Amino acid sequence: MTETMFDxxxxxxxxxxxxxxxxxxxxxxxxxxxxxxxxxxxxAGSVNDINAWTKQTGxxxxxATANEGLYTYFLRKA
Amino acid sequence: xxxxxKKLALVASRGTLDWAYPPFILASTAAAMGWEVAIFFxxxxxxxxxxxxxxxxxxxxxxxxxxxxxxxxxxxxNFNLPIPNVIMGNLPGFQNVATALMKKTFEKKGVATIxxxxxxxxxxxxxxxxxxxxxxxxxxxxxxxxDGIEHGGAATFLDFASDADVSLFI
Numbered sequence: 001m002t003e004t005m006f007d008x009x010x011x012x013x014x015x016x017x018x019x020x021x022x023x024x025x026x027x028x029x030x031x032x033x034x035x036x037x038x039x040x041x042x043x044a045g046s047v048n049d050i051n052a053w054t055k056q057t058g059x060x061x062x063x064a065t066a067n068e069g070l071y072t073y074f075l076r077k078a
Numbered sequence: 079x080x081x082x083x084k085k086l087a088l089v090a091s092r093g094t095l096d097w098a099y100p101p102f103i104l105a106s107t108a109a110a111m112g113w114e115v116a117i118f119f120x121x122x123x124x125x126x127x128x129x130x131x132x133x134x135x136x137x138x139x140x141x142x143x144x145x146x147x148x149x150x151x152x153x154x155x156n157f158n159l160p161i162p163n164v165i166m167g168n169l170p171g172f173q174n175v176a177t178a179l180m181k182k183t184f185e186k187k188g189v190a191t192i193x194x195x196x197x198x199x200x201x202x203x204x205x206x207x208x209x210x211x212x213x214x215x216x217x218x219x220x221x222x223x224x225d226g227i228e229h230g231g232a233a234t235f236l237d238f239a240s241d242a243d244v245s246l247f248i
Binding site: 014015016017019021022024025042043056057078 | 081084103107110111112187188189190195198208
């Protein structure tokens with residue numbers, strides 16, 4: 001699997017709702033359209049939450065992967 | 079997405095630690111989704127606007143609340159302490175102990191504090207409206223509250239909520 005390119009990384013491991021969403025929004029606000037954020041989370045609820053957040057904000061979820069309790073997301077700013 | 083942002087209208091009517099979370103979590107998350115948000119704080123909910131909140135929980139009136147320790151061996155932490163309700167309700171200082179234990183658990187599990195969430199709501203321009211009527215009844219002075227709040231009554235809330243996409247009474 002090729003590693004997805006990203007412009008910023010956000011580590012939300014050990015955080016629960018709503019912190020991963022709030023921190024994602026803050027970092028995305030500082031980014032330019034088209035740039036990609038790599039987000040790490042250990043919150044099982046983030047799978048649905050990140051989907052919902054991108055749906056509501058129009059940002060693009062490039063990929064979501066889960067590996068032994070670690071969730072990795074790549075989000076492209078719209 | 080339409081140009082007009084979605085709107086969330088909340089009534090926060092309770093002032094304990096457990097009931098402080100839902101309005102601030104929903105408000106901050108909605109704001110993070112680009113929604114316009116207003117919270118109308120009324121009755122005991124006014125406590126959530128105080129500079130010094132003194133949020134407590136009351137295990138005696140919440141029989142379903144798990145009583146667990148936030149420290150010690152994992153098996154012990156997962157054990158639900160069988161404390162009879164009559165003791166929780168009558169033992170002096172029990173509320174303080176339970177509140178401290180729950181705050182510690184929140185911190186250990188990676189949950190934001192109420193103060194953090196409230197700050198994020200203010201940063202995101204969430205409208206925080208104090209119920210003027212309750213404020214007068216309870217004798218709360220403006221100086222006791224945080225800066226950046228608004229004052230109003232039922233009509234103020236209803237005007238905002240009249241075209242809200244989501245309205246909740248908490």
